[in-house]
Amino acid sequence: MSKKDTGLPAEIKAKFKSDVRVQKEQRIWISIESNKLIEMCKWFKERGFLHLSAISVTDWLEKGVYELTYHIWSYDEKILITIKTTIDRKKPVILSVTPIWNENAQIHERELHELFGVKFEGNQDLSPLFLENWEGHDPFRKDFNWREYVRDEFYDKENERERVYYD
Amino acid sequence: MVKRSEKAKTMRKLIKAIWIFNWFNSCGFAELVPLVGSRWDMERFGMIIVGTPRHADVLFIAGYQTHKSLERAKRVYEQMAEPRVVIALGSCTMTGGMYWDSYNTIKRLEDYLPVTMYIPGCPPRPEAVFEACEKIFEHVKELE
Numbered sequence: 001m002s003k004k005d006t007g008l009p010a011e012i013k014a015k016f017k018s019d020v021r022v023q024k025e026q027r028i029w030i031s032i033e034s035n036k037l038i039e040m041c042k043w044f045k046e047r048g049f050l051h052l053s054a055i056s057v058t059d060w061l062e063k064g065v066y067e068l069t070y071h072i073w074s075y076d077e078k079i080l081i082t083i084k085t086t087i088d089r090k091k092p093v094i095l096s097v098t099p100i101w102n103e104n105a106q107i108h109e110r111e112l113h114e115l116f117g118v119k120f121e122g123n124q125d126l127s128p129l130f131l132e133n134w135e136g137h138d139p140f141r142k143d144f145n146w147r148e149y150v151r152d153e154f155y156d157k158e159n160e161r162e163r164v165y166y167d
Numbered sequence: 168m169v170k171r172s173e174k175a176k177t178m179r180k181l182i183k184a185i186w187i188f189n190w191f192n193s194c195g196f197a198e199l200v201p202l203v204g205s206r207w208d209m210e211r212f213g214m215i216i217v218g219t220p221r222h223a224d225v226l227f228i229a230g231y232q233t234h235k236s237l238e239r240a241k242r243v244y245e246q247m248a249e250p251r252v253v254i255a256l257g258s259c260t261m262t263g264g265m266y267w268d269s270y271n272t273i274k275r276l277e278d279y280l281p282v283t284m285y286i287p288g289c290p291p292r293p294e295a296v297f298e299a300c301e302k303i304f305e306h307v308k309e310l311e
Contacts, residue, residue, distance in 0.1 A: 131271060132235045139270055146270045154263070154274040165267075 008079065016040055026079045034068075034085045038095050041070070041083070045100050049074045049081065052101040055108035057116045059089065061142040066092050066118060087118070089141075096122035115140035184213030185300055188223035188247070190240050192259075195229030198290030199256065207293040214300065220246040225303065228280070229256035229290075231264055231272040237279055244280055252283045252303050256291050264289060 009020045009028060018040075019031040032040055053071040060067060070083040087094050097105045099122060106125070112118045113126040117138035120126065128134065137144040155162045189196060202209050203216070217223050220243045228240060244253065255276050258264040263274040276282050283306070286299050 130235065132238065134234075134271075136270070147268055149270050150268050153270070 008077075015043070026077075028079065028081045030081060030083045032083060032085050034087050034094055037070075037083065037085050038097070038100070041072075041097050041100050044072055044081065047074075048076045049079075051075065052097070052104045052108070053080075055097075055105065055112060057112050057118060057140075059116065059140070059142045060086075061089075064089055066116065068094065068118070070097070092116065092118040093121060094118065096120035098123050114138075117141070184215075185225050185303065186215055186217045186223050187225050187227055188217055188220045188243065190226060190228045190236075190243055192230030192232060192236055194290070195257070199227070199229065199293075199296070202293045202296055207297075209297075212297070212300070220244070221248065223247055224250070225252045225254055225300070227254055227256060228260055228276065228282075231259040231266045231269075232276060232279075233272050235271075237273060240280065253280055254284050254286060254296075254299055254303075255282045256286045256288075256296070258287060258289045261285050261287060 009022050012018065012028075012030060013020050016030075016032060016036060016039075018036070021029040023029060030040075049072040051073040053073050054069075055071075056069045058067040058069065065086040066089045067084060067086050070085075072081050072083070073079070074081075085094075096109060098109065098120070106123070107129070109118075109120040109123050110126055110129045113120060113123075114128050114131060115138060131139070136149060139146065151165055155165045157163060157166050189199075191199070201207050209215075220226065224247075226244060226247060232240060244251070255261065259266065259272075260276040260282075263269070263272055266272045267274065273279060284299050284302065286295050288295060
């Protein structure tokens with residue numbers, strides 16, 4: 001494949017004044033404030049980034065933030081863009097991208113709502129995806145003490161075979 | 168001797184061959200494939216895997232069970248006709264296996280379903296599975 005400069009990084013920088021890092025051709029990382037995210041996603045969608053590969057959350061406990069990562073892909077230009085944004089982990093609310101990518105975003109947002117408790121405003125259906133009858137803490141948060149939870153939920157201290165889990 | 172043959176008669180009335188319904192999570196079936204293949208070939212004993220729990224005598228459960236899959240396993244169990252046998256394979260169903268400290272998998276299957284027999288091992292040897300199936304015939308009276 002011939003190497004060519006698409007001019008995309010410069011274009012993004014000029015339009016959104018965001019931090020753009022070009023790892024290599026076709027692999028671009030962007031950091032942006034959460035309030036500009038929707039505007040940027042809309043712009044990318046119109047530019048041909050039709051595929052939202054994944055949304056993920058990183059829990060930075062010390063910093064007190066959730067880092068949301070959106071991977072988007074253009075079939076025409078064959079460029080993978082990663083957009084990163086941070087939100088407060090005490091009040092994790094962000095606008096949904098389902099109006100932009102529809103079902104493509106739906107499954108990821110449902111998952112993250114279930115596992116991290118991120119509230120995606122504008123998403124119509126944030127019902128549980130994997131867990132059923134779950135009434136505990138959001139399980140993927142770093143401050144969820146799952147060992148303690150498992151001990152209380154599943155093991156019996158009186159049972160000789162299982163006492164080892166309490167030592 | 169006499170007692171045993173009586174038992175055998177009852178057994179023949181109730182179960183002639185073992186028909187199996189599989190409920191496998193994670194690596195469950197991959198570990199039991201040798202049983203189906205030509206080397207250990209369970210069909211020579213009349214054991215076949217059926218497509219619906221309504222036709223099955225034995226329910227094989229293997230792999231870790233999550234709360235979600237367990238609800239489905241219960242429904243499968245409820246559809247089976249009596250006498251029914253639940254055989255739990257592998258260490259996952261006994262202790263949680265390598266998921267012993269996972270928050271969404273169950274640790275002891277007998278807390279949720281009436282397990283007739285456990286076959287330990289990770290995975291259990293095919294010979295052990297055959298031995299367990301043989302024991303079903305011995306215990307068939309107790310199942311009533």
